[in-house]
Amino acid sequence: MQSHGFQTGANPMQEKCSTPLVILRRRQVEARTGLSCSSLYRYIAEQKFPAPIDLGGGHSVGWVESEVQNWLESRVAARDAKRG
Numbered sequence: 905m906q907s908h909g910f911q912t913g914a915n916p917m918q919e920k921c922s923t924p925l926v927i928l929r930r931r932q933v934e935a936r937t938g939l940s941c942s943s944l945y946r947y948i949a950e951q952k953f954p955a956p957i958d959l960g961g962g963h964s965v966g967w968v969e970s971e972v973q974n975w976l977e978s979r980v981a982a983r984d985a986k987r988g
Contacts, residue, residue: 927959927966936972 947953954975956965
């Protein structure tokens with residue numbers, strides 16, 4: 905059997921993380937954040953939103969769910985800080 909560079913057995917990422925890595929696609933990110941596609945990419949260009957990761961295949965990208973969640977939580981914290 906030919907090997908394609910994939911290891912069998914334990915995944916090193918699973919050993920580092922206690923929770924599985926969840927990847928969100930663009931429409932899921934838009935639904936969670938309420939941002940439009942153009943706003944989402946504008947924020948990414950301005951480094952105000954987490955950049956997507958390349959999933960291969962040329963145009964396939966996704967966002968790490970925890971990074972999107974952290975961004976949302978930071979928006980809530982910024983709002984609450986203004987309220988005093």
